[in-house]
Amino acid sequence: MAKGFAQGLDVQIVEVESERKPIPVVAEADVVVVGGGPGGFAAALRAARMGASTILLEKYDMPGGVHTCGLQGAAGPGVGGIHTELMQRFADEGCIYTATQDTLSGWAGNPLSHYEAHLKPGSAFSRSSFNPEAAGCIMVRMLEEAGVRAQYGSAFVDVVVKSHAGRDSITEVIVENASGRQAIRGKVFIDGSGTAEVVARAGAPFVRGGGPQHASVAWDAQNRPIPGAQLWIMSGIDFARVLAYQTGENDPTLAKLIAAARGAGDIPPELYRPRLEGAGVYGNAYIGHPTLDMSPIQGPGTFVLWQNVPYEWGLHMDDDAEDHARAKKAMRGLIDAETRFLKKYVPGFEHAFVTNVGRYVGIRDGRHPIGEYVFSIEDARAGRRFPDAVTKPMTKTFFWDAYRPYTFEVPYRCFLPKKIDNLLLTGASLSFAFETIFMVMRNFPWCTQTGEIAGYAAARSVEQAIVPKDLEWTVPYF
Ligand SMILES: Cc1cc2nc3c(=O)[nH]c(=O)nc-3n(C[C@H](O)[C@H](O)[C@H](O)COP(=O)(O)OP(=O)(O)OC[C@H]3O[C@@H](n4cnc5c(N)ncnc54)[C@H](O)[C@@H]3O)c2cc1C
Known part of the structure; x- marks a missing residue:
């Protein structure tokens, strides 16, 4: 019997015979x-x-x-x-933007940086991105x-x-x-x-997704695929101000601001979660986003940000309509919540605004x-x-x-x-x-x-x- 998208309601799923029409x-x-x-x-x-x-x-x-x-x-x-x-x-058509230590000082080694966080602070880097549109x-x-x-x-x-x-x-x-x-x-x-x-x-x-494909791999009983993610772009970010806050207040991961917002009920529990430890096909290999996670794109003051589907939900977005709809709704909500948190709490984001939300929630493990x-x-x-x-x-x-x-x-x-x-x-x-x-x-x-x-x-x-x-x-x- 087919699985429906009753969204929590207790309904009987029935099947209908569809009229077979010739397809040109x-x-x-x-x-x-x-x-x-x-x-x-x-x-x-x-x-x-x-x-x-x-x-x-x-x-x-x-x-x-x-x-x-x-x-x-x-x-x-x-x-x-x-x-x-x-x-x-x-x-050639000018749609690649490259950030370096000269244009984005304080980025290398910064815990907020998606790709350069592992570098030695202050070291040279070059991060290129293309304008997706x-x-x-x-x-x-x-x-x-x-x-x-x-x-x-x-x-x-x-x-x-x-x-x-x-x-x-x-x-x-x-x-x-x-x-x-x-x-x-x-x-x-x-x-x-x-x-x-x-x-x-x-x-x-x-x-x-989340299952064994090869004899060498043990199957996780929970059949939990690695979560997908949705990306979005914000402009008008004053990164120098963010950095000044991080160093001035000794809050490199924004943990203090996140704790304050959590205490005030301003961010939902699914936002800024730690890594998944132990259970699941990917064990603790799952890339949790316990803090802000972003990368420069398109030009100064514009960054692409990530939001992961909550891993504990174990959603199969590629073949389950209810899971897919739940992910879309949740991602919109988390992007909205994160944006409001950033603007309200994080110095440097006061004048930032969302310019683009990805057309779909990317699937990592279909x-x-x-x-x-x-x-x-x-x-x-x-x-x-x-x-x-x-x-x-x-x-x-x-x-x-x-x-x-x-x-x-x-x-x-x-x-x-x-x-x-x-x-x-x-x-x-x-x-x-x-x-x-x-x-x-x-x-x-x-x-x-x-x-x-x-x-x-x-x-x-x-x-x-x-x-x-x-x-x-x-x-x-x-
Ligand atoms: C959230 C996320 C972050 C990632 N980050 C990176 C990264 O930083 N660097 C990196 O190199 N890789 C990254 N990857 C991996 C990489 O993006 C993908 O593995 C790669 O894009 C896969 O290419 P693809 O052509 O197979 O599929 P996709 O890029 O998924 O493209 C599939 C295309 O098929 C279309 N399509 C799907 N179903 C249908 C249908 N029924 N009818 C018509 N069209 C359909 C879709 O609209 C889409 O255009 C990331 C992936 C995800 C999900």
Whole structure:
């Protein structure tokens, strides 16, 4: 029986038979990409540039996913391919802002700083970010230049799967948009939803967020996924005044102000919580935000702030409507409460104002597909090499193992979900175990790289008139 969104009311859930209506096939392409985050964007761009007719379906108004609609505009050095091109275009069009010790003195080593808190106080730093809205405009243009038919405002809802000679393939995806329900036909499909939504609708196997995906991982009985978060932007912040308060009153984490506001009933208990200790799939690895948490963006006086979904709620925002609605409502409330606290209590925020709230609550731990290969932390630790490696050996530090560096390869099979032959995975929806995904193998540069690889694999499959599962992969792409 379906779970409803009765919101605490004791109601009987009944089911209705929906009238089956024919759905018009309104478009057809070689490659159909669902979701325009860093993965889907790069996949569509690469496939179209290789000559494949390409459609991108995106439910919001621009590509970029968490990094545009979600306001996570952290910019870094290019890692190659489309990622480097993106960083260059953002820089050329003046939408990258860089803060240094000269423009933001007192930031390095400051406990309020999301990224630079670990530095020695007063040390040199350079933090670059792109303006998410401007970046989204550039990404829209890049897709147009490449001939991608991007359909914004179209939410993917279902697939049509057909079997032939014992092998399953998707023939159409179904979207809902201003015209109602429409079908889009394709030869190869790419799941760029960030939460493996196409995998789920196609009946391919996956593990729910918070669950075990690999034999080496014990399952937490509470099935608690790592919480998502919503970002928002405030302008008009006088950071020099904040710093003067922190040092003058010996209150580096604003603990005194937070305690005063808590005592006065001005902040709810979910705000400024300590780290989760012990229980939960991620144990004490969960990034709690016990204090203000922010990063400079767009220019002096403007910062992006974070608000995490309360971890004790264990919400599954990707596949549970009630959880999703609860997170949206709670996040709005917490952003509102934090803003009022900052303006009322923290010197330097008196004239600050909210300029932007992310269009969605980012999901950190959605579905993890089971692909033809599930990349686990053991593969990284063992420095495993693969005949179908998609990149040359790469070195990354693993949060899960106290930031130890490992050098390893990733097989093409991680891009191939089980069961469906003509579907490719990308971005945060790759077949990776969660200990490797979290904080490492789903960052913006890597998701852009894996999108490019998926786009390349799709276009090569179309050229050879085969399905991606039959594509022979022998040479690393990056
Ligand atoms: C809160 C948060 C903070 C993060 N911080 C950082 C950071 O500081 N640095 C870093 O490098 N990485 C960070 N990450 C990780 C990184 O942002 C993601 O892993 C990455 O964006 C995943 O890329 P993606 O393309 O797979 O998915 P997403 O970026 O999630 O994009 C998915 C896209 O698909 C669309 N979509 C989803 N469902 C549908 C549907 N049904 N129909 C149509 N369109 C759909 C969405 O609208 C979205 O545009 C963060 C992630 C979160 C959630």
